[in-house]
Amino acid sequence: MAPLIKEIWDLATSPGVLPFSLLLGPMVLFWITCFIGTLDFDFIGIDFGDGGVDSGDGGTLFGGSIRWLFKFMHGDVVPLPALGSFMLVYEWGGTMLGNHFWNPTEDLKQAAIIAGWALIPAVALTKMTGSLLRPMFFALKGTEGEAKPVVGRKGRVRSGVLDESSGQVEVEDPEVPLLINARLLPGSVPRAKGDLVVVESHDKERDIYFVKHLTNIES
Structure with a gap:
């Protein structure tokens, strides 16, 4: 067991995986604070209502693409911090496997290519996770008059x-x-x-x- 743990540790701290491994720390802290109730999932001021980021002018190609992407991954209900954490975990797992099988020499150029390809399954898995969690987050939002009584204000x-x-x-x-x-x-x-x-x-x-x-x- 010890050699296996050491091998995983060495892979997680290799140059091609280390940036993603370091991001796991803040992600774990985020989820802990959410579960103990000191931080809300929607603490970032981002428009989730129509399934995307509020682009400001609402009409640029970039803004429209971002809105489509997050709607595609169920960002109209599942908050961006949660979706981002799921994608990080899947991206980290993909880069770990990719570097283990196809980058034994820890070449940075090869690691960058692997990280790029890992985004494809990461996005697909994030969409699937968002679909599974959509009912839960939809229920957490509550109904008008209970969670957000603002009509008429x-x-x-x-x-x-x-x-x-x-x-x-x-x-x-x-x-x-x-x-x-x-x-x-x-x-x-x-x-x-x-x-x-x-x-x-x-x-x-x-x-x-x-x-x-x-x-x-x-x-």
């Missing part, structure tokens, strides 16, 4: 732009401001950061909120 646009496909709004709250994933209703004029809005309704399936510009309500 006023707030300000926090993202670079708020339109029909992307955006975030900071809702006024007596204790602490609430950051929600928001969308404008079809046909609405896009709004800029800092504009006042009011929350109109909640889409439970996608966990996003539809808002209207405040002056439209008051007029």
Whole structure:
């Protein structure tokens, strides 16, 4: 058993695998803090509502590609930190196996190629894991009126732009401001950061909120 442990340790600390091995430490700490309740899965201010990162302008090719990728991996329900940790573990496992079988000399160029190829099964396995965990995270989000009673409240646009496909709004709250994933209703004029809005309704399936510009309500 001891020789096997030493072999695994030597492989994990080899130049081609070490960067991924070092990232496992913060990942383990993240999961521990989540399980003991001192950190929330959605602590990073990223728009998960439509299955992707809020790209700011909501219309760039890069932003659209990122939104598609995370929707593909069930990022519309499973938070990005969780998906990232799963992908890291699968990528680490892939590079470990790849370097064990195809890079005995620990060549850095070969290690980089292996790491690139390892992304393919890592993405596929992350998608499968997200699919399995989707019901659990969907249940953890709760329902409108229990976890996030914000319908009818006023707030300000926090993202670079708020339109029909992307955006975030900071809702006024007596204790602490609430950051929600928001969308404008079809046909609405896009709004800029800092504009006042009011929350109109909640889409439970996608966990996003539809808002209207405040002056439209008051007029």
